[in-house]
Amino acid sequence: MTVDEYREINKQQENSKYRAQKTRCQYGHVHDSKKEADRCNVLHLMQKADLIRDLKIQIPYLLIAACQYENMEDERAVEYKADFVYFDVKSKKTVIEDAKGVRTKEYIIKRKLMKMKFCDKNTIFIES
Numbered sequence: 001m002t003v004d005e006y007r008e009i010n011k012q013q014e015n016s017k018y019r020a021q022k023t024r025c026q027y028g029h030v031h032d033s034k035k036e037a038d039r040c041n042v043l044h045l046m047q048k049a050d051l052i053r054d055l056k057i058q059i060p061y062l063l064i065a066a067c068q069y070e071n072m073e074d075e076r077a078v079e080y081k082a083d084f085v086y087f088d089v090k091s092k093k094t095v096i097e098d099a100k101g102v103r104t105k106e107y108i109i110k111r112k113l114m115k116m117k118f119c120d121k122n123t124i125f126i127e128s
Helices: 003-014 034-048 105-118
Strands: 052-064 078-088 093-098 123-127
Touching: 034 052, 034 078, 052 093, 052 105, 078 105, 093 105, 105 123
Parallel strands: 093 123
Antiparallel strands: 052 078, 078 093
16 A cells, blocks of 8 residues: 555545545455455455356446536436445346445435336345
8 A cells, every 4th residue: 555545545534424444455445444345355255256256346327317407507417336236146136235334314315216227137236
């Protein structure tokens, strides 16, 4: 870890509303919490054991597109960033996973929009 990376992690830790600490997993990714980093380590082991494949980290999903209205302020897009996305070999489904600590009202609304917009018989959303 470089000095600049360390300073960035320390700066973000000081500003953390829920006391989550930025943590680097064994595979070099910086995660928002220790729980998320631990889950990343497990998922990488599962991928090596061929239980899952195509593991992706911090994937953005567009929930609501940006809007422009006449005589009104523009509305920004609403995105959800999934902690992990992977294909589960046994169930043959794509899994969108969130390693959640504190379930804020904003998160709950975004989770519902994610399920409504992106989940179907081939894609599931789980919290770990």
